[in-house]
Amino acid sequence: MSLSTAEVQAILKDALETGRLDDGAARRIAGHLLDPAVREPLLEAALESKRRGKGDVVSFSRNVFIPLTNLCRDRCAYCTFAKLPGSAEAHSYELEEVAAVTRGGVATGCIEALFCLGDKPEVAYRQHREWLAERGHESTPGYLVDACRVAFEGGLLPHTNAGILSAEQMLALRPWNASLGLMLENVSPRLRERGMPHFHAPDKDPCVRIRMHEEAGELGIPFTTGLLLGIGESHDERLSTLLVIRDLQDRYGHIQETIVQPFHPKPGTKMRAADPLPDEETAAWVAMARLVLGPEANVQAPPNLAPEILELLLRSGLNDWGGVSPVTVDFINPEAPWPTLRALRERTEATGQRLRERLPVYPQDVLHRPERFAPNVRSALERFADAEGFAKPAPTREAA
Secondary structure, three states, rough: OOOOOHHHHHHHHHHHOOOOOOOHHHHHHHHOOOOOOHHHHHHHHHHHHHHHOOEEEEEEEEEEEOOOOOOOOOOOOOOOOOEOOOOOOOEOOOOOHHHHHHHHHOOOOOOOOEEEOOOOHHHHHHHHHHHHHHOOOOHHHHHHHHHHHHHOOOOEEEEEEEOOOOOOHHHHHHOOOEEEEEEOOOHHHHHHOOOOOOOOHHHOOOHHHHHHHHHHHHHHOOOOEEEOOOOOOOOOHHHHHHHHHHHHHHHHEEEEEEEEEEEOOOOOOOOOOOOOOHHHHHHHHHHHHHHHOOOOOEEEEOOOOOOOHHHHOOOOOOOOEEEEOOOOOOOOOOOOOOOOOHHHHHHOOOOOEEEEEEEOOHHHHHOOOOOOOOOHHHHHHHEEEEEOEEEHHHHHHOOO
């Protein structure tokens, strides 16, 4: 059933007045996002919501990407990151390599060390268990603690996305991490059925992923999550995912950012022939995330995954570009280079907004929630942060 212009305007006006799209209104509008008569006013409302909550600032984090191991027990139908033991591309980082990347990051003014790795490879692969044992560890998360310590002591602030972690493992990482994360991706169990992209990925069970979000909330850990677009999910399943994220934030207050990430088909994967999402649809779901989550939420869209539509995304209510590295590639999407910071600044400012560098965590946590950080991390945040909770200019923080 179509929506009239008056109905769309009434829904969006109410969302701006109350701060959020309610569930019923969001479901009414979600199926019409490819209709320009719905999408254009949606983008306008999302940008107004962003301005009310975040002003004219769009932030980014200058980082290095450290894929600690690209072994993974999951076999997602769209992934090229995960490798098998014995593959020429399989690699697990020695601590000396972590230290070397850290030095490169510090030398180029980075603050964040983004650790990303496969889920539970030691469960699936004897070779990796033996590799860990030679280094004094029984599990990849145990080795990860040492790697984060090396990066932290070398002068960077780690943010870790290591797949499914237990509460105990998150606590062990806390002394060396500013924040943790896990892409929720989608809450639909249908995507784990036979023939669907997560059928061979036990760690993509929505209940398991939601529970880790809850445990991170119970521990008060600043936490990154996100929605993955275009892997076979429906509009309703996308919206349900955003509503779960909103509920987690309402209950625990720990969701520091929500990434809206479009899937791109990659050669060599089962989903190589899938149709990529239209740019307009990506922007519309960024706008939906803004209006569902509210003006104070941090909504992020990676600029390297939609480089032709940055101006459109800047109209959609995002307030963050995520990590951008002057040192390392995006190892999850190596075919998608980062924009230069100069280009990102120019294109952001051309829309009347301002680009500002942040830490791995956002100003509201840096300034107002110091209890969320281990004491040594809190001290490091104070050294890197300016009076507004954003990053000090590089020469200033190096002198601090």
